[in-house]
Amino acid sequence: MNEGKPSKVQRGRLRKPATIDIVSRLERVDASLSPAERRVADIVTADYEMATRMTIAELAARAEVSQPTVTRFCRTLGCTSFSEFKISLATTLTVAAVYLRSERIFDDDAGQLAHTVMMRAAGAVRECLDQLDTAALGKAIDALAASHRIDIYGQGGGSAALVEDAKLRLFRLGLPVSAYQDGHQQRMSAATLRPCDGVLAISNSGRSKTVVEAVEIARSFGAKTVAITRPGTPLALSADIAILVTIAEGTDVKIPTPSRYAHMAVIDTLAAGIAKKMGDRSRDALRRVRYTLARIGVAIPTPSTDPTPLMPKHDTEE
Amino acid sequence: MNEGKPSKVQRGRLRKPATIDIVSRLERVDASLSPAERRVADIVTADYEMATRMTIAELAARAEVSQPTVTRFCRTLGCTSFSEFKISLATTLTVAAVYLRSERIFDDDAGQLAHTVMMRAAGAVRECLDQLDTAALGKAIDALAASHRIDIYGQGGGSAALVEDAKLRLFRLGLPVSAYQDGHQQRMSAATLRPCDGVLAISNSGRSKTVVEAVEIARSFGAKTVAITRPGTPLALSADIAILVTIAEGTDVKIPTPSRYAHMAVIDTLAAGIAKKMGDRSRDALRRVRYTLARIGVAIPTPSTDPTPLMPKHDTEE
DNA sequence: GCCGCAGATGAAACAAAATTACACGTATTG
DNA sequence: CAATACGTGTAATTTTGTTTCATCTGCGGC
Numbered sequence: 141m142n143e144g145k146p147s148k149v150q151r152g153r154l155r156k157p158a159t160i161d162i163v164s165r166l167e168r169v170d171a172s173l174s175p176a177e178r179r180v181a182d183i184v185t186a187d188y189e190m191a192t193r194m195t196i197a198e199l200a201a202r203a204e205v206s207q208p209t210v211t212r213f214c215r216t217l218g219c220t221s222f223s224e225f226k227i228s229l230a231t232t233l234t235v236a237a238v239y240l241r242s243e244r245i246f247d248d249d250a251g252q253l254a255h256t257v258m259m260r261a262a263g264a265v266r267e268c269l270d271q272l273d274t275a276a277l278g279k280a281i282d283a284l285a286a287s288h289r290i291d292i293y294g295q296g297g298g299s300a301a302l303v304e305d306a307k308l309r310l311f312r313l314g315l316p317v318s319a320y321q322d323g324h325q326q327r328m329s330a331a332t333l334r335p336c337d338g339v340l341a342i343s344n345s346g347r348s349k350t351v352v353e354a355v356e357i358a359r360s361f362g363a364k365t366v367a368i369t370r371p372g373t374p375l376a377l378s379a380d381i382a383i384l385v386t387i388a389e390g391t392d393v394k395i396p397t398p399s400r401y402a403h404m405a406v407i408d409t410l411a412a413g414i415a416k417k418m419g420d421r422s423r424d425a426l427r428r429v430r431y432t433l434a435r436i437g438v439a440i441p442t443p444s445t446d447p448t449p450l451m452p453k454h455d456t457e458e
Numbered sequence: 459m460n461e462g463k464p465s466k467v468q469r470g471r472l473r474k475p476a477t478i479d480i481v482s483r484l485e486r487v488d489a490s491l492s493p494a495e496r497r498v499a500d501i502v503t504a505d506y507e508m509a510t511r512m513t514i515a516e517l518a519a520r521a522e523v524s525q526p527t528v529t530r531f532c533r534t535l536g537c538t539s540f541s542e543f544k545i546s547l548a549t550t551l552t553v554a555a556v557y558l559r560s561e562r563i564f565d566d567d568a569g570q571l572a573h574t575v576m577m578r579a580a581g582a583v584r585e586c587l588d589q590l591d592t593a594a595l596g597k598a599i600d601a602l603a604a605s606h607r608i609d610i611y612g613q614g615g616g617s618a619a620l621v622e623d624a625k626l627r628l629f630r631l632g633l634p635v636s637a638y639q640d641g642h643q644q645r646m647s648a649a650t651l652r653p654c655d656g657v658l659a660i661s662n663s664g665r666s667k668t669v670v671e672a673v674e675i676a677r678s679f680g681a682k683t684v685a686i687t688r689p690g691t692p693l694a695l696s697a698d699i700a701i702l703v704t705i706a707e708g709t710d711v712k713i714p715t716p717s718r719y720a721h722m723a724v725i726d727t728l729a730a731g732i733a734k735k736m737g738d739r740s741r742d743a744l745r746r747v748r749y750t751l752a753r754i755g756v757a758i759p760t761p762s763t764d765p766t767p768l769m770p771k772h773d774t775e776e
Numbered sequence: 777g778c779c780g781c782a783g784a785t786g787a788a789a790c791a792a793a794a795t796t797a798c799a800c801g802t803a804t805t806g
Numbered sequence: 807c808a809a810t811a812c813g814t815g816t817a818a819t820t821t822t823g824t825t826t827c828a829t830c831t832g833c834g835g836c
Contacts (some may be wrong), residue, residue, distance in 0.1 A: 272569075785828105789824100805810080
């Protein structure tokens with residue numbers, strides 16, 4: 141339509157706001173808030189999620205203040221407008237708020253439940269990424285990629301699946317890898333390791349006696365030991381390279397712990413890093429694995445229910 | 459003015475929106491978009507961040523469509539208003555924005571790699587949540603919670619770990635559960651099932667011949683069968699209750715597939731739902747499991763490196 | 777004690793933004 | 807070749823947010 145005015149307005153609003161985390165800023169300026177603004181802050185902090193869905197009129201009504209006061213409140217927080225405040229809040233919120241409040245949401249239907257569980261899962265992965273020590277990760281990738289042989293240790297229910305998964309991830313790359321969940325086997329295998337070998341130990345609690353012992357045995361024989369565990373635990377202290385992950389456990393025993401997702405993510409990252417490091421060698425192995433699986437699909441034709449029996453389109457290996 | 463209307467409007471907006479992940483929804487409905495809506499989608503996907511800061515007029519101008527078209531676009535995406543769309547987008551953003559660009563980021567250091575892998579993982583879970591059929595989920599929870607005995611079937615590398623994990627989740631609740639990855643065992647076990655029993659089959663590809671057969675056998679004996687798989691696959695068609703999950707596979711073979719995270723999330727949700735359904739019965743089982751594990755911790759004192767050997771503070775079961 | 781000032785707050789006018797209603801054009805089908 | 811359905815834009819309307827200005831309150835100086 142015209143040219144001068146809109147562009148100026150645009151430039152102002154479309155610029156990325158300096159504010160990163162409204163929630164923490166809110167806490168920071170809390171002291172300098174006027175009484176009326178404080179009331180607004182109270183309403184907002186009471187339910188961030190809802191605050192993002194309210195209009196300025198609703199928020200004002202709830203806080204029992206006038207609408208201009210709400211606008212002023214937003215300005216105090218460093219936003220230029222109420223809408224910017226809402227967007228910033230929503231952006232800040234993402235996983236964190238839902239994740240934190242999740243204990244409460246628990247009682248409802250399957251949808252609510254799924255929301256809780258899955259947001260926690262996604263949150264755990266994110267949390268893990270936030271706190272990840274990339275230097276340690278890099279060293280772990282180097283160490284494992286250079287290993288002639290890799291042992292994976294884990295103990296306890298949750299770790300069983302993880303260890304199994306880790307084995308597959310590395311195995312697919314053509315690495316000679318073994319996984320042990322039994323304490324005796326762990327120690328026995330550890331005793332046969334050599335300096336050119338590697339160990340990957342997985343334990344959320346970091347207190348599994350057999351795993352820690354096996355790691356120490358492996359170290360005494362010169363093998364490089366990598367641990368995925370919680371900081372400050374025996375396992376973290378005894379491994380050469382510790383990849384530390386702290387995930388807040390929910391208090392509700394009925395929801396499975398989300399830390400598994402974080403561990404799995406670390407394992408995947410290790411696997412991807414090793415694959416990259418190994419370059420063509422691993423790619424070749426991966427190709428051969430896929431090819432063979434596809435061939436098996438051909439050799440054993442699936443029953444009539446299968447629409448495309450000859451060549452599975454999707455990830456044959458699952 | 460009047461009294462009935464405003465409250466109704468309020469109620470509508472403050473209700474939590476069904477939409478969880480706008481970005482993945484946007485991709486999913488892409489085909490059913492009209493030309494003008496497509497143009498809006500293009501502008502939005504070009505820069506999500508900026509989209510959250512734009513007014514409807516700006517967005518319309520950029521997409522070269524009228525403002526009502528933008529509103530219609532939002533409705534198509536399941537939002538009731540443009541503002542809701544913006545908020546949903548902003549909420550989605552932090553996780554999803556990077557997730558989408560992830561293929562490109564791949565070549566760098568360990569940090570970059572971790573970012574890619576983990577964002578994909580978190581994205582997979584979110585994507586899963588967004589497309590989840592909660593009705594099917596609810597039915598699955600009911601069916602499994604009512605089962606006297608539960609068999610879990612899966613085949614192939616990736617599923618092995620998942621099946622193991624699923625077994626543990628249900629086992630912890632005090633349910634009599636068995637997991638089989640071997641085809642023969644699956645069929646044999648399926649043949650011993652009765653109408654009061656349940657089956658949980660897990661397969662991303664949905665084409666595992668043995669799993670499909672085992673499910674069909676189980677059904678023929680009257681057991682309730684639940685499948686977690688991809689839509690339109692043989693497994694999805696043969697199970698009583700199909701929980702369908704479509705996760706885009708990455709093109710880079712070196713990065714492990716993120717669909718496992720989604721499956722795990724579904725399993726966790728099932729477990730949480732069953733736990734809730736069973737109420738005190740499962741809580742008791744969980745408590746006993748934890749207690750016993752703690753006792754074992756006492757009976758086998760950990761070495762001196764362990765700061766708190768008597769009573770592990772964190773999740774002893776991992 | 778009272779005047780005047782500074783800051784906080786709300787009412788109301790105003791401006792911006794979003795939605796609705798409606799009309800027009802195009803494609804599709806009987 | 808209607809008739810209908812669909813997609814789209816224009817314009818009116820409603821909703822939402824911001825600015826302006828008046829009022830109130832508390833506080834210090836005269």
